[in-house]
Amino acid sequence: MKRTLGVCYYPEHWPETQWAEDAARMAGLGLTWVRIGEFAWSRMEPEPGRFDWDWLDRAIDTLGRAGLKVVLGTPTATPPRWMLDKHPDMLAVDEQGRTRGFGSRRHYCFSHRGYRGECAAIVTRMAERYGKNPYVAVWQTDNEYACHNTVLSYSDAALHAFRDWLAQKYQSPQALNRAWGNVFWSMEYASFNDIGLPNLTVTEANPAHVMDFRRFASDEVAAFNRVQTDILRKHSVAPIAHNYMGRVTDFDHFATGADLDIASWDAYPIGFLSDRSEASPEHKRRFLRQGDPDFQAFHHDLYRAVGRGRWWIMEQQPGPVNWAPYNPDPLPGMARLWAWEAFAHGAEAVCYFRWRQAPFAQETMHAGLLRPDSAAAPAFHEAGQVAGELASMPDVDAGRADVALVFDYASAWAWETQPQGRDFDYFRLVFSQYRALRRLGLNVDILPPDVADLSGYKLVLAPGVATLSDALLGALASHKGAALLGPRTNAKTVDFSTPVPLPPNLPGMDAVVMRVESLPPDAPVPLVQGGAFTGWREKLEGGAEVVEMTEDGFPAVLRAGGLHYLAGWADDTALDRILSGLCAAQGIGVQSMPVGLRTRATATHRYWFNYNPEAVQVEGVTIPAAGVHWRAI
Numbered sequence: 001m002k003r004t005l006g007v008c009y010y011p012e013h014w015p016e017t018q019w020a021e022d023a024a025r026m027a028g029l030g031l032t033w034v035r036i037g038e039f040a041w042s043r044m045e046p047e048p049g050r051f052d053w054d055w056l057d058r059a060i061d062t063l064g065r066a067g068l069k070v071v072l073g074t075p076t077a078t079p080p081r082w083m084l085d086k087h088p089d090m091l092a093v094d095e096q097g098r099t100r101g102f103g104s105r106r107h108y109c110f111s112h113r114g115y116r117g118e119c120a121a122i123v124t125r126m127a128e129r130y131g132k133n134p135y136v137a138v139w140q141t142d143n144e145y146a147c148h149n150t151v152l153s154y155s156d157a158a159l160h161a162f163r164d165w166l167a168q169k170y171q172s173p174q175a176l177n178r179a180w181g182n183v184f185w186s187m188e189y190a191s192f193n194d195i196g197l198p199n200l201t202v203t204e205a206n207p208a209h210v211m212d213f214r215r216f217a218s219d220e221v222a223a224f225n226r227v228q229t230d231i232l233r234k235h236s237v238a239p240i241a242h243n244y245m246g247r248v249t250d251f252d253h254f255a256t257g258a259d260l261d262i263a264s265w266d267a268y269p270i271g272f273l274s275d276r277s278e279a280s281p282e283h284k285r286r287f288l289r290q291g292d293p294d295f296q297a298f299h300h301d302l303y304r305a306v307g308r309g310r311w312w313i314m315e316q317q318p319g320p321v322n323w324a325p326y327n328p329d330p331l332p333g334m335a336r337l338w339a340w341e342a343f344a345h346g347a348e349a350v351c352y353f354r355w356r357q358a359p360f361a362q363e364t365m366h367a368g369l370l371r372p373d374s375a376a377a378p379a380f381h382e383a384g385q386v387a388g389e390l391a392s393m394p395d396v397d398a399g400r401a402d403v404a405l406v407f408d409y410a411s412a413w414a415w416e417t418q419p420q421g422r423d424f425d426y427f428r429l430v431f432s433q434y435r436a437l438r439r440l441g442l443n444v445d446i447l448p449p450d451v452a453d454l455s456g457y458k459l460v461l462a463p464g465v466a467t468l469s470d471a472l473l474g475a476l477a478s479h480k481g482a483a484l485l486g487p488r489t490n491a492k493t494v495d496f497s498t499p500v501p502l503p504p505n506l507p508g509m510d511a512v513v514m515r516v517e518s519l520p521p522d523a524p525v526p527l528v529q530g531g532a533f534t535g536w537r538e539k540l541e542g543g544a545e546v547v548e549m550t551e552d553g554f555p556a557v558l559r560a561g562g563l564h565y566l567a568g569w570a571d572d573t574a575l576d577r578i579l580s581g582l583c584a585a586q587g588i589g590v591q592s593m594p595v596g597l598r599t600r601a602t603a604t605h606r607y608w609f610n611y612n613p614e615a616v617q618v619e620g621v622t623i624p625a626a627g628v629h630w631r632a633i
């Protein structure tokens, strides 16, 4: 399959007389895809039950005739105002019990069955009308599930659906009481109808209650999405995608992804560095106009896993965005670099967001490939350059990694529910280990938590997985390579109790966590060989071989065969040493990367990405600031 480029377009925002020219310009630029439709419900169904498809027919026709392939989005992220008259209780409710208002988007509650019915109705109409349209080549369901903090809703609809979910899971209130430990503080329930949502409690709610609510809410996203995929598949053979986001763990993307053909995500590197990174001020200054050198790559690898190999960028930042605390202009070259980096990680397509900058409403300050006056903005030319370069490059190919990293959404909920230390954040923990692998120049495959086969991987990392699945435990027991687990791996039962035998309870490893402690960032626990544990450390006892010690005399790394346990949150110095050692022992070739330079190999090419604001040298080649270099392997 050829790698391709595309753009997001909103025909309903522009006079129809402009469409043909826009389409011709897109095709002329070398774009293959145009994504449309995902917010246009008020134009598709202006009044309840009165549909108007004529304009969309013409838009799809105009784009298709210009040679573009259409990604058609279902409009369910933006229910129109009349929906509230029909279903006044469909709005999501926040944790404080406040009903979310109309006037932006994503105001619906995933659990509202009436709203699901409305979604099913409009998706059915769309699927019937466009399911066999020759130009509609991919579907997108909804838009960015979870965006604007919308997975958890504390509405009546959610309450009733949660009770049903609990009744199905536990069958009797007694079983639920046992699983949650409700004898503690007299929280026992006599009926499922007595159970509330875990908000507005006096002090923290029972963590088992919270965890079940998180699992329920995640299941609701998957169920909501499945309503649409079931309908689309009845009428169309085109693959179905959803556009996920960066650093969003509120629902299990693997579960939702199981009903989709393609995982895609929306990459806004500079916005993300400004609004969701804990990096140091120096780091943020250095990469101000480029974005974090590892953040995009992590998500490329994650969504490759969620898409079971098939993944896209559905929205690529083209210039300054409007929603981060600060919105700098990208360095010249970054719109090209970001696209090439996605392709090097196996993306099939990269679509820029958006074609023309909107002159009205919320996103007037968000750049597009074109300015509001239709003149080309800088990323227009960069997209054209990438389109030209793609012509001579091989087909989609992610290559194969020696190293794998397990990512588990439920663990993000677990450690949010019970951080036991203000800074303990699952994403940050996993990302710190991912970064360390990238500093060693390694390709990384991300794996789901129920992976049953690790063969082919020489090294597997699984930090902070709250409950190891039977599948993964079995795979680890027979794994021929090395594995590094911990901290906090296998520390909870599925019911969120403390397991006995005590954690980590790993196959063949005689080691028990007898004490954990969380620490402020300025109280590191130094390791004898250099570096430290920061924020979190565990004291272990048992007969397992001790590979490294803390300066205060506790095991820092333990080993039983290839299985290793890391007894704390290792800083960069410690991680670099520990991971280099494991790679050396496994015969994995590493190359220490200079700051801001990253590399990835596919089966045919090795690529380098210079995220620095100045040139760097690699293999005798000078890569300019924001430059990309590749050579055949």
Ligand code: GAL
Residues within 6 Å of the ligand: 143, 144, 147, 266, 268, 315, 321, 322, 323, 353, 363, 366
């Ligand atoms: C995404 C969203 C788009 C647009 C964009 C702006 O989160 O899917 O519709 O709002 O952000 O950066």
